[in-house]
Amino acid sequence: MYEGVVQDLIDELGRLPGVGPKSAQRIAFHLLSSDPADITRLAEVLGKVAEGVQFCETCGNVAEQEQCRICRDERREPHVICVVEESKDVLAVERTREFKGRYHVLGGALDPLSGVGPDQLRMRELLARISSDEVTEVIIATDPNTEGEATATYLVRVLRDFPGLTVTRLASGLPMGGDLEFADELTLGRALSGRRAL
Numbered sequence: 001m002y003e004g005v006v007q008d009l010i011d012e013l014g015r016l017p018g019v020g021p022k023s024a025q026r027i028a029f030h031l032l033s034s035d036p037a038d039i040t041r042l043a044e045v046l047g048k049v050a051e052g053v054q055f056c057e058t059c060g061n062v063a064e065q066e067q068c069r070i071c072r073d074e075r076r077e078p079h080v081i082c083v084v085e086e087s088k089d090v091l092a093v094e095r096t097r098e099f100k101g102r103y104h105v106l107g108g109a110l111d112p113l114s115g116v117g118p119d120q121l122r123m124r125e126l127l128a129r130i131s132s133d134e135v136t137e138v139i140i141a142t143d144p145n146t147e148g149e150a151t152a153t154y155l156v157r158v159l160r161d162f163p164g165l166t167v168t169r170l171a172s173g174l175p176m177g178g179d180l181e182f183a184d185e186l187t188l189g190r191a192l193s194g195r196r197a198l
Helices: 004-014 021-033 036-052 087-095 123-132 146-159 185-193
Strands: 080-084 102-105 137-140 166-169
Touching (some): 004 021, 080 123, 102 123, 146 166
Parallel strands (some): 080 137, 137 166
């Protein structure tokens, strides 16, 4: 335990995801030994984030205006929506340069044990978009973990009643450059069941 503001800094850093007590302590002492100008710049950026960053009113992605740049881009296919859990997932899909549609950020995944149900996510907004925007395909791109699979299953059940709507799920399987012997059973099983003709 450290005194005063140093301990407060460690405590606040420790609240960040993926930052444990030791990492929080290392970051805090790195900041304490940094040039004051670097700390000032960091504080200014954090202030700008708190004041200037908002969420897109259409898709829920981070934005500096009412709509994000993807929703404002008229070249994007408006009839195809890729549903992701978080804004960081939008960037991951965009890096592939394969998807030309629009996105919908749920703001998390279903996790009943932590009290996250459909009402805590942007499900209603998704259903409203599908009803009003003449969406023809929804691609479910939730994480391949327990919460992501539960969210995907829930979405499939809810969306199957929309006439003319195709619901797809990202394929899962073996990573490029990986070895079969190191693949877990679930990943290898999905790769086998999702195989395609060449």
